[in-house]
Amino acid sequence: MIKRIFLCLFYIALLFPVYFMFVGSLQDSKGVMQMPPNLLPTNTTLGNYNNIAKLNVSRWTINSIFVTIATVLGSVFISCTGGYAFAFFKFKFKNVIWALLLLGIMIPRISIIIPVYVIIKKLHLSGTLTATILPILFSPVGLYLARSYFETIPLSLLESARIDGATEFQVLSKIVFPISIPIITALSIFASVGVLQDYIWQALVLQDPNKQTLLVGLMRYSMERGGELGINPIGRGLTVGVVLLVPLLIIFLLANKYFVSSIGGACKE
Secondary structure, eight states, X not given: OHXXXXXXXXXXXXXXXXXXXXXXXXXXXXXXXXXXXXXXXXXXXXXXXXXXXXXXXXXXXXXXXXXXXXXXXXXXXXXXXXXXXXHHOOXXXXXXXXXXXXXXXXXXXXXXXXXXXXXXXXXXXXXXXXXXXXXXXXXXXXXXXXXHHHTTSOHHHHHHHXXXXXXXXXXXXXXXXXXXXXXXXXXXXXXHHHHHTOHHHHHHHOOSTTTOOHHHHHHHHHTOOSOXXXXXXXXXXXXXXXXXXXXXXXXXHHHHHHHHHGGGOSOOO
């Protein structure tokens, strides 16, 4: 009983900021600034959402969907094929190459953002959606998780397929991938969440309003000073937070089942 009460209090404390953000997005300036703050919305208004609807949200959403899908497909493919190679093949300097690849886990991405930007600039990709995709396709964490998961797959399954004449591509696509849906889903979650939260890099390379993602467009809108009369700056920021939270919630609700099962590894012999 005590554990249940503790868990309830913990979840209330965890979700209260999200609830307050949603309530604040439905109030005008007077309601948001009231002290003590209202736990239930007063003077409810959709004005904050109407102001966002006037922006180029449709274009930003399409850009975000394209970048997310392309990044997820590319990142998952690289992590899975690389993890498969390191899990089942033996080649020269395998351990050395593996150690070098995993060094990326210990290097903060923000520390290499300038050299990456210079490379993107030299390739004449700055200002394009491709520039937001390429730098995050390789994930050392994803490679490590993929290899760890594949190593739990019984070798007898792979050997049986090879004896029957299957090529390595067929083994990977017909056997490994189907029984690795949990880890593929987990890698997809990590890649998509990384894209949806990659504000610094996307804001750096996407200056054209028509090329911006939903994250960049709404964040720049929330940080604007001045603007139209009647705009509620606090409510505007809270509304942007609610809108940006929706894609993350959808991803976790759809993929939560597979994400949990990925922890247990693949099938056993």
